[in-house]
Amino acid sequence: MPSFDEVLKEAGEFGRFQKRVFFLLSQTGITFSSLFASVVFLGRAPGNFWCRIPGAAELSERCGWTLEEERNFTVLPLLLGNESVTGQCERLDVTWDASGSCSSPLGRRGNGSAGSPPLAPCHQHWVYEQPRASIVSEYDLVCGNAWMLDLSQAILNLGFLAGAFILGYAADRYGRILIYLLSCLGVGICGIIVAFSPNFTVFLIFRFLQGMFGKGTWMTCYVIVTEIVGSDQRMVGIVIQIFFTLGMIILPGIAYLIPTWQGIQLAISLPNFLFLLYYWVVPESPRWLLTRKKGEKALKIMRRIAKHNGKFLSPHYSEITISNEEVSNPSFLDLVRTPQMRRNTLILMYAWFTSALIYQGLVMRLGIIGGNLYLDFFISGAVELPSAFLILVTMDRIGRRLPFAMGNIVASVACLITAFLPEDIPWLKTTVATLGRLSITIAFEVVYLVNSELYPTTLRNFGVSLCSSLCDLGGIIAPFLLFRLAAIWLELPLVIFSILAAVCGLLVLLLPETKGISLPETVEDVEQL
Secondary structure, three states: EHHHHHHHHHHOOHHHHHHHHHHHHHHHHHHHHHHHHOOOOOOOOOOOOEEOOOOHEEEEEEOOOHEEEEEEEHHHHHHOOOOOOOOOOOOEEEEEEEOOOOOEEEEEEOOOOOOOOOOOEEOOOEOOOOOOOOHHHHHHHHHHHHHHHHHHHHHHHHHHHHHHHHHHHHHHHOHHHHHHHHHHHHHHHHEEEOOOOOHHHHHHHHHHHHHHHHHHHHHHHHHHHHOOOHHHHOOEEEEEEEEHHHHHHHHHHHHHHHHOHHHHHHHOOOOHHHHHHHHOOOOOOHOOOOEEHOOHHHHOOOOOOOHOOOOOOOOOOOEOOOOOOOOOOOOHHHHHHHHHHHHHHHHHHHHHHHHHHHHHHHHHHHHOOOOOOOHHHHHHHHOOOOHHHHHHHHHHOOOOHHHHHHHHHHHHHHHHHHHHHOOOOHHHHHHHHHHHHHHHHHHHHHHHHHHHHOOOOOHHHHHHHHHHHHHHHHHHHHHHHHHHHHHHHHHHHHHHHHHHHHHHHHHHOOOOOOOOOOOOHHOOOOOOO
């Protein structure tokens, strides 16, 4: 009985069939990255807004005022009385007389009398010049509610984390392609509900679910692609990241052409329904079928792959063996029981956490620094494209460890320099920040590959799943870290990012080099690296 790897070599390790499946499934990266970074455009600043005084709506309707006229009556007296306020988060503590004069609407004051007008904090009744432009104006995520925008992105990442565990387990138990298709359906349905959510609570619930299903699509498509190619094609995991970057490049164009947040949400969600057509063209992973003792189905798929690749499998094959079985019920203790495994696990967990936090922080930072958001986002996305090519060129020449470390070190230096560059040379500030984005992207993509190469076959799936869960934890923390620290000093998040990346760059130098080394089969193999 031949092994699966022997049959795959005979059928073609990366022939026409695998290339077609790879191209089709890679499109998932475009929709997933759009979901991943969508908060930059869904939550963009709403433009001018102000707090409406009680009774203003009724009087404005009776007098036939325009919004500009109502704003003049509302905000101008506030500015004349106190130049340090804006009228956005506070209002005059007065009540408008709905039956009063249209030319002099200010009625009795809520407290105090003569002198400077008293102020009251604004808790509701904001008026926006662009009321449907973003979720900020849709759900009043301003002033004291501004932290809720951070929460919306943290909830999405919490969904990613839940998806990694729940749908990762389901894909191992029920099949890769079934969970992929169900996840695509879930992303599409939840995306539509998010777009028409009647309130912020419903928005958060279905954004969490969309994140969970979104992680299911990205994770299972990645697994299917890597499981149907030969062991010599490890770099296919790096190439698939290019499609993630393409999504980052396309997203600002979608946001530029569609003026409302609901339209943007639908544009990044509806394409997932098209992926349901893959039911007829993408087969189940033969490797997974073998682990579930379904050798006949696996062999049938392998004959189909061979036929499309112009190869021919021996008719004498009646069964395929799989050489390595997974450990039943692996636990975290299995990853830290021996010295080398313990060191690798802790460093990789920190690397995943740091890479995700910095990468997502730099992406979301584009939404708060001013400038042309669409152009800046496009450029920062386009600069990620060279990262995959740099990895492909350098990995097999100088190894994994040096690019991994240099990606973090260069990102650290770039973030620190950007934080202290003066605002009057924006081109230099943008250039250095872009270099930091490129560098952390390299580090983020390398950790995918290194993680799988540093665990034995018996613990590889569990080890990668556990370590990469720190990626989603970093994503949960990133919006709070960015927006809250930026409120103190706009560049303070960059200083924190610099420190985290520098530590990571030094730590990964302690990892063993895996260039040109066969994947470890046992824990003993890892200990000898």
